[in-house]
Amino acid sequence: MTKKRRNLFCARILCASILFSLAAPVSAEETASAVSVEAPEYVLMEPETGTVILEKDKDVPRSPASVTKVMTLLLIFEEIEKGNLKLDDTVITSAHAKSMGGSQVFLEEGETQTVETMIKCIVIASGNDASVAMAEHIAGSEPEFVNAMNKKAQALGMKNTHFVDCCGLTDSDDHYTTAYDIALMSRELIRKYPEILNYSSVWMDTITHNTRQGSKEFGLSNTNRLIRTYEGCVGLKTGSTSKAKFCVSAVAKRKGITLIAVVMAAPDSRTRVKDASMLFDYGFAKCSLYTDENPGKLPDLKVIKGIKEKTTLTFGKTFRCLSTDGTTFDKIKKKLILPNEVKAPVKKGQKAGELVYYQENRELGRIPVIYAENVKKAGYLDRLKQTAEEFCL
CATH class of the missing domain: 2.60.410.10 (D-Ala-D-Ala carboxypeptidase, C-terminal domain)
Known part of the structure; x- marks a missing residue:
C-alpha cells in the first residue's frame, strides 16, 4: 500500500469513527462523568427518533414491579382505538381482582367502574385490583391478557422481556424486562396514545365506590413524585417491590422536546427521583430536535x-x-x-x-x-x- 493510499484509508477510518460516535449513545464510562446516577440500569431516550441518549446496562433483565402496567395501559388504549372498548363502558370487579395485594384502590367484588375510572386507578394510584379487573374484562382472564402482553412485547422488539402478570406484583423470576424494553413500550404508549399523559400528569383525584355498603369517595394520589418536583414531568409510571426495588419510567417535556427516563433498581424512592431528574437535566441541556412538518410541495x-x-x-x-x-x-x-x-x-x-x-x-x-x-x-x-x-x- 502506497503512503498516499494508506493516508486516505486512515482518514476514512477516522471519519467513520467520528460519525459512529455522533450516532451512538453515551457509554456507561462517559455517563459516569456526565451524570451521577446511582441506579444500576437506566436509559434516557428521545421518543420521536427513538434515540438512546444515555444508558447503562440497558439490556440487563430485572423485575419491573408496577412499571409492568405500561404494557397493560398500552393494550387498554389499543382496545379503545379498535372500538372494542369505550371510556364509559362499565367494568365489574371479580373476586380475583379484589384479592390483589400491594398498591390498590380497594375495589369490592361485584363493584362496577367505568373504563376511564379504571385507567385513572391504574396510572395514578397504581391499582393492582383495577389492572386485573381490566385484564379480565378485555381478555376474559388475566392469563389470556398476559399472553397478549407478551405478544405485543415481541412485536415491539422487546427482546429481553417476559410477563407473568398484568400488574407486576409477582415475585416470579419469569417476570422480567429491561430499561431499554421499558423505554420501547413507554415510547409506543405516549406516541400512539398521547392522551395517557392527561391521566399520568394528575397529582390527585377522587373516585366513588358504589357498593352494598353504600357510596363513598376514595382519594387517588400519584405515585410519581416527579410530577410535583420536576418541571415538565407529565408521567408515566413508577414501581417498587422488595425484589425490584424502586423503578420508574418517567416522561418530561421542555423546549419542544419530550424525553423518557427509565430507572431500574434504585435503592429508595428518593434516589429514583434524583436519578431520573439528573437524566432529564442532561438530556434537556444537550438535546435539540429538528422536525420538518411542512417540507414543501412535490411536483407530479x-x-x-x-x-x-x-x-x-x-x-x-x-x-x-x-x-x-x-x-x-x-x-x-x-x-x-x-x-x-x-x-x-x-x-x-x-x-x-x-x-x-x-x-x-x-x-x-x-x-x-x-x-x-x-x-x-x-x-x-x-x-x-x-x-x-x-x-x-
Whole structure:
C-alpha cells in the first residue's frame, strides 16, 4: 500500500469513527462523568427518533414491579382505538381482582367502574385490583391478557422481556424486562396514545365506590413524585417491590422536546427521583430536535407508457433529526432527488426518490418520496384512446 493510499484509508477510518460516535449513545464510562446516577440500569431516550441518549446496562433483565402496567395501559388504549372498548363502558370487579395485594384502590367484588375510572386507578394510584379487573374484562382472564402482553412485547422488539402478570406484583423470576424494553413500550404508549399523559400528569383525584355498603369517595394520589418536583414531568409510571426495588419510567417535556427516563433498581424512592431528574437535566441541556412538518410541495412525475401521463407524489415520513451535543439547527437546506420520468406500472407507496437535508454542507438525513397512487401500464386500447384525445386537442 502506497503512503498516499494508506493516508486516505486512515482518514476514512477516522471519519467513520467520528460519525459512529455522533450516532451512538453515551457509554456507561462517559455517563459516569456526565451524570451521577446511582441506579444500576437506566436509559434516557428521545421518543420521536427513538434515540438512546444515555444508558447503562440497558439490556440487563430485572423485575419491573408496577412499571409492568405500561404494557397493560398500552393494550387498554389499543382496545379503545379498535372500538372494542369505550371510556364509559362499565367494568365489574371479580373476586380475583379484589384479592390483589400491594398498591390498590380497594375495589369490592361485584363493584362496577367505568373504563376511564379504571385507567385513572391504574396510572395514578397504581391499582393492582383495577389492572386485573381490566385484564379480565378485555381478555376474559388475566392469563389470556398476559399472553397478549407478551405478544405485543415481541412485536415491539422487546427482546429481553417476559410477563407473568398484568400488574407486576409477582415475585416470579419469569417476570422480567429491561430499561431499554421499558423505554420501547413507554415510547409506543405516549406516541400512539398521547392522551395517557392527561391521566399520568394528575397529582390527585377522587373516585366513588358504589357498593352494598353504600357510596363513598376514595382519594387517588400519584405515585410519581416527579410530577410535583420536576418541571415538565407529565408521567408515566413508577414501581417498587422488595425484589425490584424502586423503578420508574418517567416522561418530561421542555423546549419542544419530550424525553423518557427509565430507572431500574434504585435503592429508595428518593434516589429514583434524583436519578431520573439528573437524566432529564442532561438530556434537556444537550438535546435539540429538528422536525420538518411542512417540507414543501412535490411536483407530479411524468409516467411513460402508463394509463396516466403523470403521477402524484408524497413524502414517506416526517423528517426528524436529534442533536445530542448541544448544537442547534439553523440554515437548513433541502435537496430533492427525483428522476425526470418513470416507466409504468407505478405502485402506490413505492419509493420514487428522496429529500435530503443539509446543514453547512453536512448531511443530516433524508426521507423517502413515494408514489401517492397506482398507475397501470397502458394497454393497446388505452394507448389508442390517448392518441385519439391528443388528435382531438
